[in-house]
Amino acid sequence: MFTQGINHLGTSFKQYFEIVPALTEELKQEAYRVRHAVYCEDLHFETSRPDGFEIDEYDARSLHLLIRSIHNNTFIGCTRIIRPPLGSSDKRLPFERTCAQTLDRSIIDPAKLPADKIGEVSRLAVISAFRRRKGEKNHPISISEEDFSLGSILRFPYIPLGLYIGTVELARLYNIKVLFMLTEKRLASHFSRLGAQLESIGEPVEHRGLRFPSMVETHSIIANMRSIFRPLYQVVAKDINIVMNATNQLSILAPIDAHPGMYAHHTETRRNAVR
Template sequence: MSDLIAAFNKYFEVVPANTTELKNQFFHLRYQVYSQELQLPGFESWHYPDGREIDKYDKRSVYSLLRHRQSKSIVGGLRLVLCDPDDPFQPFPIEEHVGHYFDTRLVDSTQLPRRTTAEISRLVVARDFRCRGKEVLYAHGMDYSSFDDKSDNRRQFPHPVLGLLVALVQMSSQYGITHWYAIMEPVLNRLLRRFSFDLKPIGPAVDYYGIRQPYLNTIDNVLTRVFQKNQDIWDLVTDHGRIWPAPRQWAVKQLSTNS
């Protein structure tokens, strides 16, 4: 077992938020971060009198939480907005809000496999785990100081977001997802490149709850890149290929080597 996987298993566990209680924990965490801590425009507390941040897309979403094993506290969470099963051409959030900015040379949303496309959304880390540099200023808790090995407060695991990427791959495998949409800060996509998890931009940066940019990629493309550049991370997020197979070209090479 790699040191990375051992560290993850020591400190964290992925918890599918598939009960009312667990979903409410996630909704409340979103409220705490977006409405109370960051006080983002459009997420004002008065919108959520019960202390749960919920929108219309939650009706077609699935969720995972990341939990700290020792304290049992919630580290963070994320959701996948799925295709509307009754009307596959109902827009994803990214399409509804910034779809008119898409570069049509890069993407045609009508040609996407709608039923196997999902949007990564509401990726959020609790304040207690956004503790270095300027991490506290971002809901996702990713900042260049997150990767500062000289910090006196070094983590025993690279970053909670990597744990949420474990959850993302697990959910995507479970629901048969092949394509990921996302709209996020360009700096977050650059930081995800540290894990080889960056997505392909499909339009310009726009003002959407701050400066955000639309992205799209296939899961195969992303995980092939992860496999090629950092197999420890690939082993972690795919459980050694159990929930997502190794890239085909590698499997063919292995078969020819062993024959």
């Protein structure tokens, strides 16, 4: 039963997959290859390029993350966190442009938050060979209600959740307090399965299908993470921290001697949360 394997989620994940922060240009190119395979060749959301890389103007200021198949020794999925352009007067994230007419700034106004404390989750993708179930081929990443049922642990959605959790840990390390996303409603709800509820911040827009703008506070995801996912989080966080330590990245980022996400108190207001 799935419930009997909860404590082994981390062990099982580590047996088959590895989360890798793309800190070098070579690793970033692996992410661009995955994106080209999914967004250009499979879904035709973007125009194919001769070099096989799907790249845009936001990549230079993004944090990139990969997931590798241990068995195949190949990268099979990726995501990124886009950061605002700190040296520009226009610090809008991509979703702010897409949702210019539908974003409810009475809920949260990204323009009033410190630019170095926010980011947008984007380009979440898994290659087609690892999303072969019915109805998955037309989506860049897949996860379903049945994946969370009390059935076989083999069905557990390791790949998308590994990328989700890796994104959260990367945001924590870079001291990004608020994550925004523009995604399908079903994926937003599944992200919430980690424990913290995504908050809708505007009306949906048409963007390769109906997409919903939402936000979540990084510390809230980690502090409220459901116990069944903590073994998986610990393994993913360890992988990321090993790489960051090896490249001396952590010396300039958030301290990690405190348990990840175990904040002493909740913020009184969202603005305080991102100071």
